[in-house]
Amino acid sequence: MNGPFQFRIDGVEVAATPGQTIMEAADAAGIYIPRLCDVEGLRHQGGCRVCTVKVGGKAAGRSVSACTQPAEPGLEVENDTEARNRVRRDLVEMLFHEGNHLCPICEKSGNCELQAMACRLDMTAATRFPYLEPCRDLDASHPDIALDTNRCISCGRCIRASQDVDAKGVFGYVGRGIHRRVAVNGADLAHTDAALADHAMSVCPVGCIIRKGEGFATPIGARHFDHGLIGHEIEGRAGEDLARKDGRK
Amino acid sequence: MTEPRKARVATVSLAGCFGCHMAILDIDERLIALMERVEFDRSPLTDIKTFNRRCDIGIIEGGCCNEENVHTLIDFRKNCDVLIALGQCAIMGGLPAMRNAIMHSADPLRECLEEAYLTGPYLRNTTRLIPNDPVLPLILDKVYPCSEIVDIDYQIPGCAPSGDIIFSTLVALLDGKFTGFERETLRFD
Structure with missing residues (x-):
């Protein structure tokens, strides 16, 4: 398996190269697979399971996380179906219940990926x-910077960003199972080498990592997800590809 | 043959701020078209305080923070065919639910009342007491979403929901054609 190959997501042919995950190939093809812990520029974790897809047919199929599962030639992937989305909705709902997510008082509202996922x-x-x-x-x-861990969904984005991009290791997981939490490498955040310019401070999908002095700066109607559903940028790529092909004709 | 009667709508604000009732007014001039199909029954808008007949639609604003809220909500469930939780407070407790956990206290209700009436830095409470008159409804240990007390048929999210989503949902329900919300119109704030 050396050259590019094809597989199918919800019956649509998708091109992939060896080593690409299902999600990477889907993103490139303009097919959105919902995700929370995965974000462009960080290594894949497969933690939130919101990107769970079914591979290998409806009856005998296996649930895998699309962000970590490599694409394979001829693979049949079930993504945007009522059954998959129902599981995702339950996962997202449980994230809302596990922490304290009060959208009306949260400065991340409108820019929050958890909230946007719940809408989608x-x-x-x-x-x-x-x-x-x-x-x-x-x-x-x-x-x-402030940390309101009531809103943390333990996605680990800040951990990966701090370790891999900032080379600091400000954040890390502590505890096991349901008690696993994100913690800082010090008595508190002031006793770490965290800095506002760190990549880790810009990847939080929810309102846990707060950049002080910026809250509610963007008016309602101009916030990120006021412009469209989460994933609409990726879904827009499918249209762009078609437009580019049309332009060449 | 008699004319088909108007649908009867009852509304109430429990532990809410009346913002969702204000949002009903954001339906604006479409209210005139809506009022040709519905009439308000028990509601702060009519000042009717008890159910005298069965209603088709009950609209609940706010969650339950005291005993009276719970009784009112159960009364609405008994007397309404379709019950709608309107806004985040009715759906998940909303701002009043901040007292449930965000106080970081083993006894959040006590801490909340003490700060509100005794220890807060900007207080002038000449009695130095937490109000405890028997006529006051008993405050609950925490603020409950409506769906934890009774069955809720539909939830319209938002803080407050837009006039558009309230109008389109009511019209779809009246037509018997409600199948869900337009995803693009959903807001949790």
Whole structure:
């Protein structure tokens, strides 16, 4: 397996190169697979499972995370179906219940990927899960950055960004299982070498890592997800490809 | 043959700020078209305070923060065919639910009341007491979303929901054609 090959997502032929994950190939083809822990520029983690797709046919199929599973020639991937999206909606809903996510008071609202994912996945029915309402810490020790861990979804983006891009290791996981949390490498954030310019401070999908002095700067209507559903940029690529091909004709 | 009667709508604000009721007014001039199809029954808009007949649609603003909220909500469920939770407070507790966990306290209700009436830095409370008159509804240990108390048929998200989403949802329900919201119109704030 050396050259480019084809596989199918929801029956659509997608081109891939060896080593590409299902999600990378889908992104390039303009097919959006919902994701929270994965973000461009960081290594894949496969933690949130929101990108779960089914490969290998409906009945005998296996659920895999599209961000870590390599694409293979002839693979049949089930992505945007009611069944897949129902599982994703439940996962996202449980993330809302596991922390304290009060959209009306959160400065990330409108730019928050968790919120945007809930909108995309139609999370509007009355909930079937209890709210855990944990008591978590607010760390405002750093002069430029605050951490409201009530909103952390443990996606690990800040950990990967700090280790791999900033080469600092400001963030890391502590604890196991349901008790696993993101923690800082010091007594508090002020006692780490965290800096506002770090890549880690710009990758948080929710309102946990707060850049002080910037809150609510963007008016409602001009925020990122006021312009379209999460994933619309990737889905727009499919249209661009067609337009480019048309232009060449 | 008698004319088909107008749908009866009841509304109430529980632990809310009346912002969602204000948002109903954001339906603007379409209210005239809507009022040809519905009439308000028990509602702060009519000042009717009890149910005297069954209603078709009940609209709940706010979650439950005290005993009276719970009784009112159960009364709405008993007397309305379709119950709608309008806005984030009704759906998940909203701003009042900040007292549930964000106080970082083992006893959040006590801490909340003490700061509000006794220890807050900008207080002038000459009695030095937390209000405890028997006529006041008993405050609950925490703020509950409506769906934890009764079955909710539909939830319209937003803080407050836009007049557009309230109008389109009500019209779709009246037509018997509600199948869900336009994803692009969903807002949680």
